[in-house]
């Protein structure tokens with residue numbers, strides 16, 4: 344049996360599948376972020392339940408887009424203020440869904456779910472306080488939130504987003520992460536994210552399975 348029991352992995356997988364069924368590109372993005380996050384967590388020395396929580400939060404970080412209209416998620420071109428406001432609700436919606444799924448969980452397991460929920464809630468917070476929904480900064484942001492931020496931004500920059508005129512190349516996205524280290528992103532996390540992405544690119548160039556490797560031709564400033 345899984346060290347944390349079977350309920351969480353099954354639930355995470357089921358919720359992830361629901362999100363994929365609702366909006367395929369978000370589902371694909373979430374699986375890539377999950378894969379990268381697990382590797383980054385290992386580089387940072389996470390293990391056991393901590394690593395499991397990171398992976399689940401990564402897989403479900405955009406779960407709250409279930410509460411965003413498909414028209415907004417797939418809108419070509421820039422979002423208007425109302426649409427932006429709608430999309431910026433997704434971290435809180437996602438955290439609420441996860442919390443609502445475990446009302447009867449045993450206390451210890453509920454604590455793990457809460458760590459996942461907080462990671463989801465904080466994946467758009469930024470080290471310097473410029474993120475949302477709360478503008479938390481530095482170590483006010485959970486470890487999971489601080490790890491997910493740069494990974495999500497990287498993958499969002501290189502993938503096709505409807506509201507951006509183009510995708511960014513991986514080297515452009517990596518440069519954005521390095522430039523944002525200590526401002527947008529936790530400077531203790533960025534080197535691990537860069538290491539994992541570069542390792543993944545090296546594997547791809549050697550013809551290994553690239554499963555969740557990022558596309559070389561993807562879109563703009565990541566909103567979500």
Ligand SMILES: [Fe+2]
Nearest residue numbers: 404405566567
């Ligand atoms: Fe997001």
